[in-house]
Amino acid sequence: MLHYSCDLCKRPIDPHADVRHVVKIEVFEAVEDEGDALCCNPETGREEADHLEEMQGLLESIDDRDLEREGMFGEGTHAFRYDLCDACRSRFLKNPLGVKPGKKLDFSQN
Ligand SMILES: [Zn+2]
Secondary structure, eight states: OOOEEOTTTOOEEOTTTSOOEEEEEEEOOOOOOHHHHHHTOTTSSHHHHHHHHHHHHHHSOHHHHHHHHHHHSOTTOEEEEEEEOHHHHHHHHHOTTOOOTTGGGGGGOO
């Protein structure tokens, strides 16, 4: 049986008692090409493939799956996948990039 833990607070996520949320982040160089943008719409077909992969992932170790996913992308593309507990999901949604409020004003203190 697979054991998940929250990547933010490190709390173990019990699949029976807790809701596990998956965060996927892809970082890649933007290509300014409208034709490409249309055919590479992330909402098209991707979701179904992810579900299949999710099923397969239950049979494999997380590490194996991550390696496979990495192979799907070209160089310079970075894909991250995190498991979050319910509490951390709420926190993440409020501030996905972890920007600290107020920090921007620091430089004006001089
Ligand atoms: Zn958490």
